[in-house]
Amino acid sequence: MSAVSLQGIDISYGSVDVVRNLDLDIKSGEFVVFVGPSGCGKSTTLRLIAGLEEGRSGEISIGGRVVNEIDPAKRDVAMVFQNYALFPHMSVADNISFGMRLRGEAKEKIAASVADVARMVGLQDHLHKRPGALSGGQRQRVALARAIVRKPAVFLFDEPLSNLDAEFRAAMRYELSRLHRELGSTMIYVTHDQVEAMTMGDRIAVLAPLKQAGRSNLMQFGTPEEVYHRPANLFVAKFIGSPPMNLFEVRMENGEVRLGSVSLRIGGSIPAALTVGIRPEHVLINVGEGPSIDATVEGMENLGHEKLWFLATGIGRVVARTQDNVQHITGEKVSLRFPGERLHLFDSATGERMPEDSLVRGKG
Amino acid sequence: MSTSASFRRRLWPYVVAVVAVAVSLFPIFWILTIALKSRMDAFAMPPVWFFSPVWENFGRAWSAQGFSGAFFNSLIVCAIGNVLALAAGIPAAYYLNKRHVPGRRTILILLLISYMLPEFLFIVPMYVLFQSIGLYDTVIGLALIYQVFTLPFTIWLLRAFFADIPEALAEAARLEGAGTLRIVWTIYVPIAAPGIAATVILNSIKMWNELTIALALTFEKAQTVTLAVAGFRGYASIDWGAMSAASIIIILPMALFAILAQRRIVQGLSLGAVK
Numbered sequence: 001m002s003a004v005s006l007q008g009i010d011i012s013y014g015s016v017d018v019v020r021n022l023d024l025d026i027k028s029g030e031f032v033v034f035v036g037p038s039g040c041g042k043s044t045t046l047r048l049i050a051g052l053e054e055g056r057s058g059e060i061s062i063g064g065r066v067v068n069e070i071d072p073a074k075r076d077v078a079m080v081f082q083n084y085a086l087f088p089h090m091s092v093a094d095n096i097s098f099g100m101r102l103r104g105e106a107k108e109k110i111a112a113s114v115a116d117v118a119r120m121v122g123l124q125d126h127l128h129k130r131p132g133a134l135s136g137g138q139r140q141r142v143a144l145a146r147a148i149v150r151k152p153a154v155f156l157f158d159e160p161l162s163n164l165d166a167e168f169r170a171a172m173r174y175e176l177s178r179l180h181r182e183l184g185s186t187m188i189y190v191t192h193d194q195v196e197a198m199t200m201g202d203r204i205a206v207l208a209p210l211k212q213a214g215r216s217n218l219m220q221f222g223t224p225e226e227v228y229h230r231p232a233n234l235f236v237a238k239f240i241g242s243p244p245m246n247l248f249e250v251r252m253e254n255g256e257v258r259l260g261s262v263s264l265r266i267g268g269s270i271p272a273a274l275t276v277g278i279r280p281e282h283v284l285i286n287v288g289e290g291p292s293i294d295a296t297v298e299g300m301e302n303l304g305h306e307k308l309w310f311l312a313t314g315i316g317r318v319v320a321r322t323q324d325n326v327q328h329i330t331g332e333k334v335s336l337r338f339p340g341e342r343l344h345l346f347d348s349a350t351g352e353r354m355p356e357d358s359l360v361r362g363k364g
Numbered sequence: 365m366s367t368s369a370s371f372r373r374r375l376w377p378y379v380v381a382v383v384a385v386a387v388s389l390f391p392i393f394w395i396l397t398i399a400l401k402s403r404m405d406a407f408a409m410p411p412v413w414f415f416s417p418v419w420e421n422f423g424r425a426w427s428a429q430g431f432s433g434a435f436f437n438s439l440i441v442c443a444i445g446n447v448l449a450l451a452a453g454i455p456a457a458y459y460l461n462k463r464h465v466p467g468r469r470t471i472l473i474l475l476l477i478s479y480m481l482p483e484f485l486f487i488v489p490m491y492v493l494f495q496s497i498g499l500y501d502t503v504i505g506l507a508l509i510y511q512v513f514t515l516p517f518t519i520w521l522l523r524a525f526f527a528d529i530p531e532a533l534a535e536a537a538r539l540e541g542a543g544t545l546r547i548v549w550t551i552y553v554p555i556a557a558p559g560i561a562a563t564v565i566l567n568s569i570k571m572w573n574e575l576t577i578a579l580a581l582t583f584e585k586a587q588t589v590t591l592a593v594a595g596f597r598g599y600a601s602i603d604w605g606a607m608s609a610a611s612i613i614i615i616l617p618m619a620l621f622a623i624l625a626q627r628r629i630v631q632g633l634s635l636g637a638v639k
Contacts, residue, residue: 050535081536086533087536087555088555098540
């Protein structure tokens, strides 16, 4: 078990900056997920920790030891690659034991370790096969076994489940979480899939491409609850959650902002332009009393366990999520209510979240 | 009616294939018949189609002065030439696939140009050089000079085969503590083995059939099969029977090689074509 710390990391490819000013402190034994869209530098940062990529500046330490100049093999990390990176000409057993054989460990010890790990990931009946004879899920297990057998201080996962079909992915998500509990190792997991991020991470680091990010790629580093319920900025608010948060640009008038027929009182220092956000599941349709926003039902997607409603309003399109038993018809007039405690306020200019006390009380 | 149309459509590929095979195999067939005919039958007009084969041409060819020696010389030149080409070509191909090699494109283009240069360009300077450093008329010398075409070809071909190997494999091995040499030897070479086999075969055929350079840079000791076959042409007469038999003998090793390795060649040349 080892903590991983990144301080002031800059990475560029030629003249193009990919990562800038990245500071991250990952606790020992923590499962941290790097999530973000393509080009946000999440894989690059992971590869930097592994030693497969070189940064322009900054300090990387693993277990309190600065590893910038240390060979990848000696950093005490194991990596699972997106395309598994199995050696196609070697049996499963040889793939798993590749590193041990390289280090010249005793045959009996290798055989025992391989058998142990194979049992752990359910590969005991496939040890003699070549990777080509295995399914995608089994291949991923081989890659996992090859990492586990090293007993590394830190596991690095580079989108390990993205090549699997949905059914396998859910099962592997669960297994990886179980593995983390069993081994207690520090794990860093890169994905663009927010479901993986939300379900697996102790903490999530949301990264943005530099073009959208500004000073640093790191948009927010927090627990899944924090990232979902208190997004630090508009980028996180838009990126986490599916369908994404409803966002409305509003203007201040006499210390109040108007959201359709609803007015909100704002305290503290107020920027000229604000963005108000609400998650689809917090939008109430024909529920509650008081000021409401008139809307017309434009369409619905039935996901089985829930329904997504697409609603046209004077302030723009609103998406609402309800239970499966709610019924409306297309073209129906409804009234929407946004509970004040569920609203998110952002400074439109900087994209930053406003302090929690700025919303005095939504009258709606 | 429609059955006969579809039959005709299915017939066409076979017709084309049979014609192509006949055209390309006819010279070999003709040489084989000359090799198997007595001197009388060989040049009878009209050609004798039915004859009792004689084997003495083969015996005369093999025991002709210098022929068996030339045969083994060619084998050795091919062996050494391939070892040299792979020894330099494998590491070169590996590195020329890396992103961060400065001047990578220039190096590759230069290699391609050197491959395309006509062979006789090297003859005059190499004749002088080989004489002075003692490589003239040696198999080592020939294997070395053949690198002007085998090495660029090897590098280009292996580079393409290596490019199909995901870089993550090398990275995974590196994380386990493997150095570059071990990565190339235990990962790249075994995975690209069909490609390497195809390269060796194509290089061998080229070296085995080479005449111009061998003519200029050997005299007696290091003569190769192509020269030995030409040797059956005397001042006054040509021993067509022995020459044909010798031609058949020198075709055999490469034909055997190609047949045995055919699956590998096809596998190698289509490596990575289907993921």
